[in-house]
Amino acid sequence: DAGVIQSPRHEVTEMGQEVTLRCKPISGHDYLFWYRQTMMRGLELLIYFNNNVPIDDSGMPEDRFSAKMPNASFSTLKIQPSEPRDSAVYFCASSFVGNSPLHFGNGTRLTVT
């Protein structure tokens, strides 16, 4: 079991550029979550999927953010255009069934200059 795999580990980009974060959940897990961690706001849920279908995207900050899950083994979080305030660590997590523990990836540290 390789765990949840996120790429890239670090991303540095300039304001206005498009950023795409990638996640591969644990095989067999039906739920996938995207969280953002900042010093000011802590860990915030952005969106989560069940069986590839978005269930709750109320945490997505604004239209610049979008997330997709085209199949059970891949998800992306895209920011277009990026802004300095998007700088944060973005975590992807997956779980087997509802309310079971979330298994987190190592995160992507995004810096927007």
Added chain:
Amino acid sequence: AQKVTQAQTEISVVEKEDVTLDCVYETRDTTYYLFWYKQPPSGELVFLIRRNSFDEQNEISGRYSWNFQKSTSSFNFTITASQVVDSAVYFCALSEAASNSNSGYALNFGKGTSLLVTP
């Protein structure tokens, strides 16, 4: 709306001391789940424990123990005989049964308690 409060922002102890991390939660639901996660300096989030709202038994795992009290809406975490490797940020989290809300299965995290254990 559900809410998790970890009032202790930072705690510093000397190795071998016992330390308790507090967690208070708010929810209107009768069915919910409580979690603790550890985030060491390397940054990953490590699952420690899950408790459901119908099981108030305390749990012990090695030097770790958890005290769940519904009467005070608390789920406190104690580390006995702390070690330097325990230095990390610890998060308490709450999730509700999905039938109660769209975000039911997602974890709502507290702000975390940063624990520093010095030799």
